[in-house]
Amino acid sequence: MKAIARALADAARQLEPTSDTARLDSELLMAEALHIDRDKLILSPPSRAVPQRFWDMVERRKRGEPVAYITGRRAFWNIELHVGPGVLVPRPDSEVLISSAIEHFEGKSGPGRILDLGTGPGTLLLAALDIWPEATGIGIDLSRQALSYAAANARRLGFDNRSTLRQGNWAAGITERFDLLLCNPPYIADGAELGRGVAEYEPDEALFAGEEGLGAYRELAPQLPGLLNPGGLAAVEIGPSQANAVVALLARDGLGARVAQDLGGRDRALLLTWI
Numbered sequence: 001m002k003a004i005a006r007a008l009a010d011a012a013r014q015l016e017p018t019s020d021t022a023r024l025d026s027e028l029l030m031a032e033a034l035h036i037d038r039d040k041l042i043l044s045p046p047s048r049a050v051p052q053r054f055w056d057m058v059e060r061r062k063r064g065e066p067v068a069y070i071t072g073r074r075a076f077w078n079i080e081l082h083v084g085p086g087v088l089v090p091r092p093d094s095e096v097l098i099s100s101a102i103e104h105f106e107g108k109s110g111p112g113r114i115l116d117l118g119t120g121p122g123t124l125l126l127a128a129l130d131i132w133p134e135a136t137g138i139g140i141d142l143s144r145q146a147l148s149y150a151a152a153n154a155r156r157l158g159f160d161n162r163s164t165l166r167q168g169n170w171a172a173g174i175t176e177r178f179d180l181l182l183c184n185p186p187y188i189a190d191g192a193e194l195g196r197g198v199a200e201y202e203p204d205e206a207l208f209a210g211e212e213g214l215g216a217y218r219e220l221a222p223q224l225p226g227l228l229n230p231g232g233l234a235a236v237e238i239g240p241s242q243a244n245a246v247v248a249l250l251a252r253d254g255l256g257a258r259v260a261q262d263l264g265g266r267d268r269a270l271l272l273t274w275i
């Protein structure tokens, strides 16, 4: 067995007690250590010594640090985002907001103006700008640190002339209406048990939202009806058990709601349109 293959298997074994995705983690860290992409690592693994950097990264992962903080990036939909301490790591569950928007605008001209509330590293806004090259948009976050990642990602992806990134408290002060509103707010109940590494490493303001995790939806509820153009869509991420509570909060003043599921079949988004 070659050195790289042996190290991948050995690291996956070491990571098993602390990670549900031990083999994948091991491959992502090795690809990063070798400065190649994971496809190349799997399809034609190089014949060379294992860099010490790989084992250093495995040690950090064993302590629970997210892989994306260790490698400094994370793929989301069709783009790659740079991330690190102080900003949420984009999750594949959130891709349902993007697929729902694509479905909504199928056969129509895409959204012209997009608003992303709680943009973090620019996740939803930048993925949407990549899909609809004519669109422009605004990303808002309370966290300056998150906005600095978002701005760097917008620049690196070539979207800085189509995106405005701004510090704000949800949509306070925004008077414009949008064709597509994307929002993945914090929705975890204060004090809830989270997977290893999440609460220790990722920022509280991106995760927790009061006793039942509904605090952000309560703040967003009065703002939503004034933000959407007729024919537009608001796609808001929810926790799997929150659909009824969030429908009751958000679907008001002429907005109708539908629930969408993530790839695991769990309720994950509320889709709001004019009725």
Ligand SMILES: C[S@@+](CC[C@H](N)C(=O)[O-])C[C@H]1O[C@@H](n2cnc3c(N)ncnc32)[C@H](O)[C@@H]1O
Pocket (backbone or CB within 6 Å): 088, 089, 090, 091, 094, 117, 118, 119, 120, 121, 122, 123, 124, 140, 141, 142, 143, 146, 168, 169, 170, 183, 184, 185, 186, 187, 205, 206, 207
């Ligand atoms: C769950 S994270 C989502 C990040 C990104 N949209 C994603 O899906 O990967 C929630 C984001 O909302 C931001 N946030 C929390 N409270 C906010 C508020 N009152 N106004 C604006 N943004 C807020 C956090 O800083 C964090 O970046």
